[in-house]
Amino acid sequence: MKKILVPTDFSDHAEYALKVAAQIARKNNGEIYILHMLELPHLASDGIGESNAVGTSSALPEVMFFMQKTRERFEEILSQPYLEGITVVEAIQFEKAFDGIITHSKKHDIDLIVMGSHGASGFHEMFIGSNTEKVVRTSDVPVLVIKKEEGEFNPQKFVFASDFSDEIKKPFEKAVYFANSFGVHMHLVLINTPSDFKSTHAAEKRMHDFASKFSIDNGYTSHVYNDVNVEKGILHFANSVNADLIGMSTHGRHGLSHFFNGSISEDLVNHSVRPVITFRI
Structure with a gap:
């Protein structure tokens, strides 16, 4: 950077x-x-x-x-x-x-x-x-x-929300680079919703298999969080771990990724009180 x-x-x-x-x-x-x-x-x-x-x-x-x-x-x-x-x-x-x-x-x-x-x-x-x-x-x-006067910007808890599919590899690589440059511990979260539900075992395996391909200097913790929709899930989870930064991917001109359907990334940018960083797929 x-x-x-x-x-x-x-x-x-x-x-x-x-x-x-x-x-x-x-x-x-x-x-x-x-x-x-x-x-x-x-x-x-x-x-x-x-x-x-x-x-x-x-x-x-x-x-x-x-x-x-x-x-x-x-x-x-x-x-x-x-x-x-x-x-x-x-x-x-x-x-x-x-x-x-x-x-x-x-x-x-x-x-x-x-x-x-x-x-x-x-x-x-x-x-x-x-x-x-x-x-x-x-x-x-x-x-x-x-969003506000941050004082010292030294994020230690970086929440990255995704479905951890193959198309997220490119933006996740950039997210890891950002995390490593700050020595940040990453909190990887997959949001379960009523319309797109995965078992805890399946979700955790997907996240582990995905993250194992990257070198995250300060480590990561995987989480599965249940909520009524993806946006609320990300915001509520970020609050629960007192996140310093929320990361997500966007799909560019062709719309958002399958996980971030609709305008979730834009909504999060507007509604989150925490800093948000986006990475294009």
Whole structure:
């Protein structure tokens, strides 16, 4: 996790995400890319990119005004003590929030996106509605969603919920890499529901056979948890073990995995009070 992208609208929740990103960058000797989108509809086709790009529209007083204000906010952020000693690259893009985040992530080979969220009411300002769902669902790199001021971000209990089928191997590999980088103990949980029930023996065997193929430095504990649906099961189990972080996989443009049917990953991002990290299948 050498390159970390933090989209910002300069809200408190965006700063919560930046503080966590700073701790991750410091721990991994990484760098942070801070991105702010200026959504000016009449400039949508003008082709202005990052803040150092030059285009005919850059001469417009309105554009210059907003860019100057954004640079002033960037200067305030860069002066914060928690960023001292960390390489930070700031950028302004004239693009819709979701498009700008995904484009910037691919352009700079980002390893992790860290975003701030209000929770059930959705992301603040530019992170509302479909933007949240699209970034979580379609990002090729892991997305870490921060809900509140975390203080020291040093997760020790990492809950990873899944059905532990073969298609989860790729995202689980990324989850293990994240866990190993923090020395985290993983709690693997399979949620049993009335419509998709497995015996404890079968569920535990599936999890053990799955996990045995990976090197989890700080070990793991497997759990089978019964609940009325998957989302409630994950939230209730995370509460029961006092989890520091919840992880899950998403299925990208083709919908969620068989286990995370419907919009469970997006719902969890909204409803969980704990940090959530998603890994695309």
